[in-house]
Amino acid sequence: MSGDIEDKPQPLIEHLIELRQRLLWAVGAFFVAFLVCFYFAKQLFNLLVLPFKWSVEWAGLTHRNVELIYTAPQEFFFTQIKVAMFGALVIAFPVIAQQVYKFVAPGLYKNERAAFLPFLIASPILFLIGAALVYFFFTPMVMWFFLAMEQGGGEGQVSIQLLPKVSEYLSLIMSLIFAFGLVFQLPVVSSLLVRAGFITSDTLKEKRKYAIVIAFVVAAVLTPPDPVSQIGLALPAILLYEISIYTARLIERQRASASNAQDADSEVVATPEEADKA
Template identity: 80%
Template sequence: MSKKQDEVDIDASSAPLIEHLIELRQRLMWAVGGFFIAFLFCFFWAKDLFNFLVQPFKWAVEWAGLDHRKVALIYTAPQEFFFTQIKIAMFGGLVLAFPLIAAQIYKFIAPGLYRNERKAFVPFLVASPLLFLLGATLVYSFFMPMVMWFFLAMEQTGGEGQVDISLLPKVSEYLGLIMTLIFAFGLVFQLPVVTTLLARAGLATSEGLKEKRKYAIVFAFIAAAVLTPPDPVSQIGLALPTIILYEISIYTARMVERERAQASETDEDETGAEADAPAEDKPAGGSGEAELEEQGRGSMP
C-alpha cells in the first residue's frame, strides 16, 4: 500500500515539472521561430543594411574634408562578404526578434511571480530595449563617425619622400568594429536597469554605490579598454557615458529607497489604525451589555 502511495506521490510531483518543460518548449519554439523569420528577412536585405551601417564612415569622410573621395571597402577572401552578410542577418534578426523573445521569457516566468512583482518587472522589460537602442543610436550618430575620423586622420598623402597611405577597411573588420561598439554601449546603458533591480532586491543601496564610486570609475576605463578598439577616442567615449550612467544609477537607487520608506510608513499607519479600531469599539460594547443587564434586573419580580 505504501509503495502505491509513493508512486502516486512521485507522479504528482513530476506532473508540474512536465508542464513546465512543455511550456518552456513552446516558448522556445516561438522565440526561435521569430528569430529565424527575422534572420531570413534581414539576410534578404543584408546589402541595404550594410550600406546603412557604412553611413557613419561616410560622415567621417565629410568631417575629414575628403568629400571628393569615394568611400570604399574591400574583402580579401572570396567568402568574406557572404559571411559578413550572415553576421548582419544574425545581428539584425536578434534586434528585430528581441521584443518577441523578451515577451516569451516574461510569459514563462510570469506565472511564478506575485502581482506586485509582475507590475515591477514590466517597466524594466520596456526600459531595457529602449536604453539599448539609445546606446546604439549614440554609437551610430556620433561615436562611430568620430572613431573613423580619428583613423582617417592617420592617412598619409604621397609626397616627396613619402608613400601614399590610405584607409581601405575590410567589410568584415568594419562590421566587427561597429557591432562591437553597439553591443558595448548597449550593455553599458543597461546599468541603471541592473542597479535598480539590485536596489529593489535589497542587494544595493545608494550609499553603497556612492562609496564605491572611485572603483566604478576605474572599472569603467578598464571595461572600455577591453570592449572597444585600442584607440583613445572609443575608450574615452565609452568610459564617460558609463560614469554618467553610474551617477544616474545612484539616483534611481535613492528613488527606490524613498518608495520603500513611503510604503513602510503607509503600512505602519494602516497597522496602527487597525490596532486602534477595537479599542474604540470596546466602550460601545460595554455600555450595551450594561443596559441589557439593567433591563434584565428590572424585569425580575
C-alpha cells in the same frame, strides 16, 4: 490574497512543454527575421557604412570614394550572415522578451510582475539609445580618428589610404554597439539589485571611485585601442552610474513610504474606554 501567485502548481513535464513552446516561438521569430534581413543584407550593410561616409566628410576627404574590400572569397558572404543575424536579433527581440516574460510571469506575485515589467521595457530602450549614440556620433568619430592617419602621397611620401575590410568594419561597429548597449543597462541592473536588497544607494556612493576606475578599464577592453572610443564609453558609463545612484534613492524613498503607510494601516485604533483611561 491579491499578492499571491495566481497559477496552480504544475507537474515538471507541463513546465517543460511550455518551455519548449516558448522556445519554438522565439526561435521561429528569429529565423523569420533572419531570412528577411539576409535578403536585405547588402542594404543593411550599406546603412552601417553611413557613419564611415560621415567621417570622410568630417575629415575633409570629399574627393575620395568610400571603399571597403574583402580579401577572401567567402568573407563578404559571412559578413552578410552576421549582418542578418544582428538585424534578426534586434527585430525579434520583442517577441523573445515577450516569450520569456510569459514563461516567468505566472510564477511571480502581482507586485513582482508590476515591478519587473517596467525594467523589461526600459532595457531595450536604453540599449537602442546606446546603439544610436554609437551610430550617429562615436563611430564617425572613431573612423575620423583613423582617417586622420592617412598619408597623401606627396613628395617623398608614400600614398597610404584607409581601406577597411568588410568583416573588420562590421566587427568594429558591432563591438561598439554591444559595448554601449551593455553599459546603458547599468541603471536597470542597479535598480533591480536595489529592489532585491543586495545593494543600497549608500553602497553605490561609497564605491564611486572604484566604479570610475572600472569604467575606464572596461572601456579599454570593449572598445578599439584608441582614446576617442575609450573615453567616449567611459564618460557615459560614469554618468549612468550617477543616474543609478539617483534611481536607487528614489526606490528607497518609495519603499520607505510604502512601509510607513503599511505601518499606519496596521495600527490598532484605541477604543473609547481606552481613550478615557489615557
